[in-house]
Amino acid sequence: MQIAEHPAFAGMEPDLLQDVQKRARIVELPAGQQVFRPGDQCQGLPLVLEGSVRVQMTGSSGHEIVLYRIGDADVCTLSIGCLMAGRGYRAEAIVETPTTVIVLPNSVFDSLMARSAPFRRQIMVSYGERLDSLMMLVEEIAFQRMDVRLAEWLRSHAKDSPLNITHQTLAVELGTAREVVSRLLKDFERDGWIRLARGRIEIHGDGTPPQPPPLTA
Amino acid sequence: MQIAEHPAFAGMEPDLLQDVQKRARIVELPAGQQVFRPGDQCQGLPLVLEGSVRVQMTGSSGHEIVLYRIGDADVCTLSIGCLMAGRGYRAEAIVETPTTVIVLPNSVFDSLMARSAPFRRQIMVSYGERLDSLMMLVEEIAFQRMDVRLAEWLRSHAKDSPLNITHQTLAVELGTAREVVSRLLKDFERDGWIRLARGRIEIHGDGTPPQPPPLTA
DNA sequence: ACGGGTGTGTGACTTAGTCACTGACTTGCT
DNA sequence: AGCAAGTCAGTGACTAAGTCACACACCCGT
Structure with a gap:
């Protein structure tokens, strides 16, 4: 998948897209690699082009649970919170299949949020979906x-x-x-x-x- | 609490703030009132000035669980997802103590996201905190x-x-x-x-x- | 005082989680 | 080939949590 094809950039103004292509970093992650750990600071907003990353957390008891996965065309919403609030991650992320991500530096992310309505919308939609999936997970764990x-x-x-x-x-x-x-x-x-x-x-x-x-x- | 004192508007440019004050609707909610139910469509983004709203969900089994509360100076992040994705709520919200909220119409919300960096930041921070709290809840339910x-x-x-x-x-x-x-x-x-x-x-x-x-x- | 509605207490039973341990399969080394 | 260490799976015994059914206490209005 090319940068321009990521849904977060769907409908984006061409000059902004060019800007992204100039300033975004592309990172290849091998399977098994740990992307971030609890406490890590966030460096930028990762958008997955292809692959799958598992996000899980370890309880105080040492037990682990998978929270969700970030797959093709997804956005790592978790990073936004860390980026903005400046606190570390609480979960960890592990690459499952070889993955290609674009990392948007904070400044680029902010400028896109300011200048592109479609981008803004896509980010908020992703966020909403993530929230939703966590709510479903809570319900499932509690009652199923x-x-x-x-x-x-x-x-x-x-x-x-x-x-x-x-x-x-x-x-x-x-x-x-x-x-x-x-x-x-x-x-x-x-x-x-x-x-x-x-x-x-x-x-x-x-x-x-x-x-x-x-x-x- | 006055509109201008809500942290979502902290550091906001005066002309934008005036715009908000002109176009935002203020709603008083009595204790016990149901704000939204599963399936409801979202009308705008509610910001709580004062009070407390409980957000809970009902499982397929009929069991209920409290997910979190929206309190003084909070933002109803759940609504953003509904607003953007155009789908209904999956949870329900019930007023616990008499509550005053500002409701920002979609258009105002979007214009603020475009034009105010501090506002943008605050919204993303709220979102991050909500995600975080749900992740903690998952862990607590699963292992505690x-x-x-x-x-x-x-x-x-x-x-x-x-x-x-x-x-x-x-x-x-x-x-x-x-x-x-x-x-x-x-x-x-x-x-x-x-x-x-x-x-x-x-x-x-x-x-x-x-x-x-x-x-x- | 009575009667219905709502909270609470409890026993019996099922499902889930914990602990401790056995044994089986896999891999690599000698 | 034979062995040892590591990983994976199976199991019994026990505790914790959830379900079901029902008894009973308290509250309030007539």
Whole structure:
């Protein structure tokens, strides 16, 4: 994806876009790299062109949970707050697939916010979506049963079926304990819609499966 | 609080401020009033001058949880997302104490974002703080024990000691079930640092209480 | 005084999280 | 090949939290 194709710049005035292309820094991030850690200061606003970055946080207890992902065409809204308030990040970000980002220096970001209505709008929309997704996450964690959440996670990843993932990783994904994941997966396997091996999960989820989720409502 | 004293307008250019004063609508909200409900469309950006509004959401299961509060000098960041993306709210807002808000029409908001750097900055800071608080909430719900959370809530409200609050309300506050709250409160009372009556809780929390919270770490 | 509405207390049971430990698979080294 | 260390998964026993069902106390109006 080219800079100009990032939705944050959609409909942007050509002279501003030129300015961006001159002053933005492009950064390539290899998979596995930690982009920022709790306490880090923010250097600029990253916009993802391609790739995927996982944002997670570690509780005081040492437990971790995945909060959300920043994917193709996304904006790292978290950075805006840090940039503006001048405080450090509270979460950490880890590159999952090789990622290309544009980093807008603070000054460029501010000038775009001042001069481009479409840019402004896009930034606010991204922010709203992030807020929304966190609210949904709160609701899910607070009220949804673990078996249902796990089953949904698996189903939403059924397309890359022989999943290479450990129970521990899955536990962080859902914010629970490894043992809980192991037990539920075992149940699912007994129900016959998944198959387990060390570090691998095969999903044979025939559409909406009638077996796994115990009456939700 | 006067319009000009709201921190969102701190350092704002006088002519812009005049514009705001001309075009902003001031609304008085009585306690108990529902400001918006899930699905409602957003009319403009509300800035709270004085008062307190509770934002909560109802899960698919019918359970409720308080997400955060908008208090004196706050901005309803949730509305920005709705305003920009044109979708409805996902949460609901209820006035807790009589509240005065300024409502900025979309056009005024946008013009301020374009023309005032301090305003822009304040809005982004508010947004960042809101994201932050939701992330903390996620962590708390996912990993903190209920007794600790309840004890902390009580301690943080110890100043208005004979609290008039029901267990049910407290349960929504923490996103749990009423029975859980009742049982924990009973334990606390047995430990001797609170005293219960119908719809009322007296707190005698002598500083950091040595009795109630069972080893956290 | 009575009766309905609203809060609260409790037991029994299910689900989730914690702790401690076993064993299996993987990799690399000798 | 054989072994050792590291990683991953399974499990039992126990505690914490959430659910369900129901009893009962308190409050207020008639």
